[in-house]
Amino acid sequence: MDKYATIINDEKFSKLTLNVTQFPKALVHWEQLLDFLLDTAAPINKTISPNVLDLITSTYDSMLFNLPYLENYHIDYALLQYKLGNISRFHQIFKRALSIFNQRSLVLWVSYLRVCNEIVLDNKQLFRLYENAETYIGLHYHSGLFWEMYLNQLTLRCSTKQRYFIVLRKALEVPMYSFSKFYAVWLKHVDEIRDLSELPLLISKEDLLNRLQIDVKFSGRRGPYLTEAKKMIKKFTKELYMVVQAQVLEMYNLYESSISTQFYTGPDTILPLQEVNTWLEYTEYITTLDISPLCHLTFQRAITTLASLDTIWIKYADWLIDVEDDYTSAKNILVTGLGLSIKKSNILQRLYSVLMRLDDLDSLENTLQTVTSSFQDSIEQSEDFELFWDYIQFQMILQNSTPKSRYEGKAEVAFLPETILSKIQYRIRHAIDNKERSTLLNAMLSLQSKENTKLIENDIFKYIIESSLTKYLNDCVFWNVYSKLIFYDNSLPYLEKRKYIVKTIWPQIPENLKTHEDIKAFALEYLPEDIGMLSK
């Protein structure tokens, strides 16, 4: 029997595949399946049967579709292809992976470049990759390895030294964990300089002349002159070292040293609160330093680790909006976050708002539609009130904005579109707690206009009374809001409103509530003279 048949006939295989179909977001099941496949398929080399390879690649693909933030599995997958000689697949997988992480994953870049060093023969092509990596992850706290690789390739592949020194000089300023290594290299180079003419490799001619008063074309005795020049260069190197050291130590002491998880752990693993707080505070710290690429990078690191947490996505999006004024990126972050975060409502709230700001109403409508269809078009049955309530609010502004002609003539018969009213009435009937009930009731006051008080009264307040929804009728808030609705009706004369409240609404209050202190809230504020009527 060939391997493929062995695998698919194995009972274990069917059990493991069943697990991943049942719980597609559970990392542990995917790992078990993959381990099983790789073990069974071993040795993996070019002789592997296409069927088995298909099985393995499709497993990788589905796993990474469900859990896209698993950096290491992207790498494993790419390296597997590399091992099998599928170079273009290899590049493709890394490129896809990098785009998932907005190009800002140090592990991906380093692993990718390490192989590229071997297989990309065209220098220009390779350095383009390095330049790209520099832009996105050059400021990473642990980017030391990357810079070393970069410098190494520059030494190996370039005939001139200019670029090498520029890169080294930049590395000196990056606040990274292994910063001192680069200073050692730099100082060694300074020592090795034999002639004044080599100095412009390290420092621009203008600054040599203007700030250090070193003339490269000095015509006197050049030996002692060079020694003096080296002293001056070492002095500024020392100063630079002190400054960078201070920056590195601050980051290390405050945050980096307390971070133990740097990667995505799946939606099932809950990180310790301490760790979560460190990440949140770290992003706060970095955004205060306000070095734009470092902010992006740190946010990306934080969302990779805390991907299941809505807070961090919102934080990143908020920073993009508030500081970078970049609503489009914010939208993209929110969309990605929506897929990975466990709690959705807060991200959705931001997303709706951003789409509206971008004037992208089609997307807004689509998103709303997607949300409601995930509840079989009955979003009112969602357990998450916020989710429901944001949906209603944005539906309302969209509905208000549809051309009037469609509703003309109907204006007097509805204060809410029929579909929304029925959803709200459903929610009113099934509200979970007092907070939700009072939000809904107060929102009805927000909808009040000059003409519609009677409608609101009939469709909501009388509706509640007629349906005998005791949770409301036995809550002082209901009666207070009801009284307020009438009192704020501008179309009625004062005494008429007052009479209606005192003689029509108040007598309906249940007896046991009439002695309750809170029932007086409205009367105390608006009708103190009639307070005696409450208990009658």
Added chain:
Amino acid sequence: MSNRDILAQDALVGLDNSFIKENPVFVEGYRNIDWKDITSLNNVLKSVDDLLKIYPTPNNKIKTTVEIIFRQTLTRYPLLFGYWKKFTAIEYQFHGLEASLKTLEDATEAFPHSIDMWCDYLRVLTLNFPKETDLINKKIAKGKELIGWHFYSHPFWDLVIEYYTKNGIDVIPTYNEVVRIPLHQYAKYIGEYKKILKTKKLAAEIKKVDQLAKQNQALVGAIWPYESTLRQTYFNLTPLPEAEPQKWTKYLQYLIKNKPNKRELIESVFERSLIPCCYIESIWKMYLNWTKSLKKPQDVELLTRVLKLGQRGCRVLPDSDRDFRLSYLHYLENEYGHLEKESDLLIAKYFDQCIQDVIKIWAYKSDQIIVMQKYLRMLKRTKYGSSVDMSSKDVLSKQTEYSKYLKSSIDDFIGNKSDGNVELGKLINTTNIAVVIVELIKMTWLVLKNVLQTRKYFNAFSKNEFLKTSVEFWTMYYDFEKSTKNFVKLNRFIAELGTSIFLPTDSVNKILKDYREFYLLNSTISQYRSTVVDEIEGPNKKTASIMDPVIGTLFKADNPRWAPGSAKQRRVNKVEWYKGAQYRENGHPGISTDRPQITNTIIERTSKSFRNVAPGLPTFRNLEKINQTGSYRDYYTESLKSDPK
């Protein structure tokens, strides 16, 4: 002279300069007196003593000074009976017998439940003025009422019986009264009473007395376990041992539960407990509640007792005790309107007095607001009341009158014209004026329905400094603009929150949340487009801060000083940003450091962009401060210094 005036006097003011120079100890002692420290008071008392030794016949100036010192002490602390005794002696020395008798009488009024003061007073009165029988009898009756049921009141009863015996008055009724009272010395009176009855051969009466004695003995036995544990029954300024109020409380709870009919006894124990525990709020509350529970409907006398008791508590308790005062006010408010006219008037009177007291002593804004709201409600109910059954013309005229009254009070306050005749004008201060203004606007807008005038009021008052921080005023304004659905004004208002209108963050959050909801429910996309999107993204880009009602409200929540574009703005002037507290305390709030920086850093440039020309030399900021430790900001001391109160 009112208490306030006495306390405000300077006792040293009339003294000769030479006298002041010669008696530095006395002068300094008074000048530096700490009214809350009993040792300080005793020192002053001692220096007065020494002074009177040096000047055995003091002149009038010195006499006045000494008297003022005593009056000031006793006005503050009428329960310091030792001081009353001393003062009586000094008054005797200064002005003779009548003055000292007057002092004792004052003492029995200022400290009505003191056995010592009553005994001293009656002793002097009966010894020196035996012919004043009317006065004596009146005072004896008063004394009986106030201290007759005191567990240790036997010296008083002895005095009464002695006086009656001397003057040939029948003592049998008095004995008959005493033997029913649970006294520490109850047995003595039973013996004496029976002896008298025996000499008069009233055998039947003796039997009755025996029975009474038995009952009284049982009662004394029942309360003795409580009485015997009490350690401090006098007033002092030093802190009361914690256990004492608890003992009193337990004692009182026992009596209220088990001897509910012994009202005189309960009242007497309450009054006794309030001598050492006069600053204990819980006992006052208990007393007030008990007295309230005695009240029969429409009983004016009992109502008066409750009202007086409440007022006493309000005036004695430390200013910081809010509960008792608030619950008393609440009681008055609830009681009003359910009783006969006479009682209602009484309640209104006490309510007014309590409000006046409380407005003076409570500095906190929230309290000032609650109190003013209560006052206005009551004012409306008592003086401008209307009912739904009245004709609409009458109702309207009442409401108009009320509004006019409010308006004129506000005008008087703002124009500084307060002539002291307008009740309300006397109560308004910068903290609570917002409440009155809000009430006026509420009346104008919702009752009189004068939208134009309402807007005028908002325009006029919103510039007022006192209102910059008033939650009530701005919430009303927000409600008003909401009712007109004026999004331009609402947006501006939301933008001003936290930048020129300063409300507590919690209130700002509530408004922001509500506004976002209101906007989404009522506005339209085209409106949003024209006010926000086009202004910012459109061809005539405005860098100015436009408040986005949908996103801005989210950003501003919990961060009221947030303004659109401000984070972007800080990049324009980075050096300014580095000087701010947020940057300097970054990572370690409260510790300010000047972190060293590379001012021409190249980390944000790509290495390719250098086009193979080496970068220049780095330049630094704060390099010299690299080894400095951060400075710790002591916010506590800073805020204390900036606000000495």
